[in-house]
Amino acid sequence: MKTVYKILERPCLTEKGNLLQETENKVVLKVNTRANKIEIKNAVEKLFDVKVAKVATTNMVGKKKRVGVKSIGRTSNWKKAYVTLAEGKINFLDEL
Template identity: 75%
Template sequence: MKAIYDIIKSPCLTEKGNALQEMQSKVVFKVDKFANKIEIKNAVESLFSVKVSKVAVSNMTGKKKRVGARSAGKTSDWKKAYVTLSEGKINFLDEL
């Protein structure tokens, strides 16, 4: 079993994520590429002391980037998790 800090990497603080949190009580996280829905649910419930009702995941492919005139590369692939909360609230901006 993985540690909960290895499963959840960071929150995705975007305009779309903030709108989902206000309207539908969904929180968006950047998670480990090999984590499943059950591991993500348990990690969020234990880290933030909330009740999770549903988890949806999305695999995001890396984008092509150019470095200089000749060399091209690619950013890493990553996984995004949309976590629907049934009880409780997570506010990341209170810490700032």
């Protein structure tokens, strides 16, 4: 079984994520690409001591980036999870 820290990689601290957190009590996280919704739900509940109502995931495609003058590289693909909280609140900015 995967550990909590291998499932949840980091929070996505963006303007859209902050707006969702304030208005709809949703948290946006970058998660392992092989993690499923049940594993994400259990990891968030265990790590942050909150109650999760719903989890939605999206696979984000890596972007093309220039590497030097001639060659073009690509960033990695990654997975994003929108976690709707039923009870409790997570605030990543207060802990910095």
